[in-house]
Amino acid sequence: MAAGSTLQTLERGIAVLQAVAASETGLRIVEIAERLGVHRAIAYRLVNTLADQHMLRRLPEGKIVLGSASLLLGLNAEGALRTLARPIVQALADRTQATAFLSTAAGEEGVAVLTSTPKDAFLNINYRVGSRHPLTRGAAGIAILAGREATKGEPESVTKARELGYSLTEGQLQKGATGIASPVPMPREFAVWQDLSIGVVGVGGLDHDLAIKEVLVAAQDLAWAAARA
Structure with a gap:
C-alpha cells in the first residue's frame, strides 16, 4: 500500500x-x-x-x-472514569475488607482496570491492574456478560447473575478465592462506559452477605457518579 x-x-x-x-x-x-x-x-x-x-x-x-480498547487507553491516561471510580472502589475494599476491582471487557476477556486493597488489612489477594481472564470464568467477567442483553445459549451462570444482579464464584480463578461482582448500570448516554463490572475477591473470612450488599451499592454509586459528572 x-x-x-x-x-x-x-x-x-x-x-x-x-x-x-x-x-x-x-x-x-x-x-x-x-x-x-x-x-x-x-x-x-x-x-x-x-x-x-x-x-x-x-x-x-x-x-x-x-470499544474497550479506547476505554483502556483513556484509563491509562488517568481518564475521567478512573477518577470517578477510585474512591468508590477504595470504599468497597475498606467496607468488605477484601480486594476490590473495576473490570471491563476486551474482546472475549475481562480486564481489571482499577484495583484497591483495604487500608488496614493484614493480608490481601494480589489482583493487579491488567489481569485478564475469559469473560465466562470468574465473577468479574460473568457480571459483565450479565449486564448485556440475554443471548441464546449463554452460560447458566450469566443468566443467574442477571436475575440476581450479581455473580458469585468460588475457586474459578484462584484456589480458595471467592469473587463477587455486579454489572455497573451506566446510563446509556455513556456509551463508552458500558461493559463494566465492580466487585471484590477474598479468601477465608469474606462475609458473603455483606460483600453482596456493598458490591450492589458500589455499582449504583458509580452509575450515579457518572450521571452527575
Missing part, C-alpha cells in the same frame, strides 16, 4: 473515532459515512477494522460506540 493511501486510511480511522467519541449515544454506519464524506462501504471497512482491535463496539441496535 502506498504511503499516501496508508496515511489517508489512518486519518479516516482517527476521524471515525473522533466522530463516535463526540456522539453521546453512538452512530450508525450511514451517519459515520455522512460525517466523513465517504461511501458507506468505506465507512463499513473502517468500522470493521477498528472493531477488530476493540477500538469500537457495535450495540445490539446497530449503533457504533467506542
